[in-house]
Amino acid sequence: MRSLVFHKPGCIALEERPVPTPGYSEVVIQVTLTTICGTDLHILKGEYAVKQGLILGHEAVGIIHEVGQGITDYKVGDRVLVGAITPCGQCGACLNGNRSQCGGPAGGWKLGNTIDGA
Ligand SMILES: [Zn+2]
Numbered sequence: 001m002r003s004l005v006f007h008k009p010g011c012i013a014l015e016e017r018p019v020p021t022p023g024y025s026e027v028v029i030q031v032t033l034t035t036i037c038g039t040d041l042h043i044l045k046g047e048y049a050v051k052q053g054l055i056l057g058h059e060a061v062g063i064i065h066e067v068g069q070g071i072t073d074y075k076v077g078d079r080v081l082v083g084a085i086t087p088c089g090q091c092g093a094c095l096n097g098n099r100s101q102c103g104g105p106a107g108g109w110k111l112g113n114t115i116d117g118a
């Protein structure tokens, strides 16, 4: 799959990467549309540190390509919108219904930050 990879501040590149395999409670999405967020520009400028080799991107829509174990509400072929924030379901924000504000240790901004993104 074609991926936008961060190498160092000021240096990103489109590269081929293998299609990942979903882990427990994960899905792999075939991205049909994505865009650059202002946050990605901060990463490119070195103003927000991410690890070298990380696939950037957290704004995407697509079609579910593969589902991992434990997924029951979605199936291959479903059209989905990717939420930039991964809710943990356990922190104060999540328990108050503000899942997009999750900042718990198991949630928050993960895609294109601490794990490969879109
Ligand atoms: Zn964003």
Ligand SMILES: [Zn+2]
Pocket (backbone or CB within 6 Å): 087, 088, 089, 090, 091, 092, 093, 094, 095, 102, 103, 104, 107, 108
């Ligand atoms: Zn949370």
